[in-house]
């Protein structure tokens with residue numbers, strides 16, 4: 418398969434759109450993580466939010482692809498968020514979305530924003546006011562809410578009442594937001610509860626967002642669906658409603674595995690990005706925030722993140738190479754295999770050389786993983802970061 422030529426209509430290289438494409442990386446990917454069986458530690462793991470941001474900045478320095486870092490509150494709580502923001506800027510990145518945390522407090526055993534106890538609901542709402550203040554200090558525009566609420570047993574609580582309480586809590590949070598801030602609402606089919614979740618699917622998230630207002634958008638975490646769910650269909654539908662706010666990208670084989678995006682099923686990632694490109698949602702003006710939500714339990718973390726952003730870029734490049742004119746013609750003729758062939762030609766294109774050329778043209782390393790390995794950064798971090806407590810997912 419030869420590399421498709423630049424689009425004839427404009428003479429522009431379709432891959433030029435990649436120059437403005439950025440992926441937001443999660444601060445927690447640089448801390449230690451594991452399963453409930455074991456968390457492995459590694460020399461050089463960051464001990465505070467500053468060191469996490471320094472590590473994230475390496476991903477951007479090597480790839481030019483990761484200009485923002487998502488933070489999680491309270492995991493990344495510091496005394497002075499203006500200072501953290503200034504430090505990020507010095508490192509060449511910015512602080513991105515602010516994630517609230519409703520899953521690590523004893524009070525939330527029976528729920529947070531949907532809890533039947535008004536005191537606990539108020540506490541959960543107040544936590545979001547704190548996150549909004551962090552956003553004001555950091556210049557972040559996206560408040561990201563993953564609601565871990567749900568029930569374990571039939572009859573445990575009224576499912577209807579839980580929805581009503583949730584809607585009321587979300588409305589209070591939304592009312593406290595500034596006009597340029599967005600509320601991003603994440604759904605998940607199961608876990609930590611195993612009978613019902615109060616936000617189990619995109620439809621429920623969308624209904625709540627529609628009730629809130631136009632600055633409320635859905636987050637699609639690729640690991641949060643039942644097996645064989647057609648995620649690209651959901652992407653298309655949320656875009657069609659102008660309600661796709663963000664992705665939490667990762668790969669899954671079984672449950673919410675949080676593995677490197679594009680590792681388990683690169684074809685699925687390509688299919689998702691094809692729907693994104695088809696609606697122009699890869700452009701910064703679309704407002705879709707392409708974030709990672711991953712953990713690196715056994716592999717090196719910074720290289721794991723470099724691999725991740727490169728996987729998203731490669732899938733996006735292939736999606737941009739879909740010959741839209743040929744696709745439209747095949748579809749108009751009812752040429753099923755022709756249309757499928759156009760898409761597969763793009764998927765089967767080897768874009769590695771093209772992307773290395775583009776990196777080189779921007780003054781970036783042709784091979785980011787190799788450049789990072791040769792930089793000596795990991796050895797220096799291991800030597801410098803002695804004492805203190807290593808950061809980890811959940812702390």
Ligand code: PSV
Nearest residue numbers: 516563603605638665673710
């Ligand atoms: C929940 O599984 C989730 O996907 C949410 O986005 C959390 O904030 C995140 O994981 C933490 O890794």
Ligand code: MN
Nearest residue numbers: 603638665710
């Ligand atoms: Mn997530």
Ligand code: MN
Nearest residue numbers: 638640673710
């Ligand atoms: Mn998750």
